[in-house]
Amino acid sequence: MAANLKGRHFLKELDFTPAELDDLLSLAFTLKANKRAGVRGRTLEGKNVALIFEKPSTRTRCAFTVACVDEGAHPEYLGKGDIQLGKKESVADTARVLGRMFDGIQFRGFAHATVETLAKHAGVPVWNGLTDAWHPTQLLADVMTVREQFGTLRGVGLAYVGDGRNNVANSLLIGCAMFGMDVRIVSPESLFPEGWLVERAQAVAAQTGGKVTITSDVSAGVRGSHSVYTDVWASMGEEAKIAERIALLKPFKVTVGVMEATGRPEAIFLHCLPCFHNLDTEMSRQNPDICEADDEVFEGSWSRVFDQAENRMHTIKAVMVATLGR
């Protein structure tokens, strides 16, 4: 690895250079190949890692846990209700306590300011496992999956269709621009990414040879794209907005027609998961129109969503190994 990331936090893509993110991705590929070959790492041996979750998680929690164990670290899950974080004890005080006992801290929760405060006071690397603003470990798994498919990221199209201002959209907008990709955010105008973020992404793309498009035209937005990505229409914490979002985002549902509108038979479908794509969940049975993707797409030959889910583990391992490992 060229970049030395020891001791660094991993809070959002903008804190890194494109070369540093590329190094993390290369490390993830190495760690994935090693795991496939049965080679176990020991770079985190003797380390203790705190996993703080204000919001639920399947992939992120399991990826951090398995990655820790694979590399010899001990993960400790601290769920909502288990610790005082921000209720009876300030985030800064909790950060200083955990920093005296743990070697690294993962945080998933609501306000991005919370993970920033943890990072400021913990004295050990802090990793963002999703906040309302950013989902940077997801971005690494996403670009890893695209690169596995197309062999490169430079100039490769990724059209994100849906809620254009959530954590996943923000991370894709900046992250894909950093990897020199052709990133498109396709959403209703009222859910376009914030202006400053678009400007930052454009500035990054000007440096990396990437391209940034923001549009509410689904056909034009996906045309020529190598991949189509979507996410839930109401993120965790936005449950009260479900009806309003369904009304707004129904025309942005990823259907077979949307995949065909790419004009690329080799186009892939991506989703961070969990995904509403059938009526097999309690929430989709209550709101049958909530599905952001058709089952045919999710289950079809386009879909790489479970590769993406697996890649969460390899990329999260890379983040911990690079910032904390021996």
Ligand code: CP
């Ligand atoms: N994609 C993702 O972050 O999944 P979880 O919410 O299950 O962690």
Ligand code: NVA
């Ligand atoms: N935007 C989604 C991502 C879940 C992984 C949410 O925040 O709920």
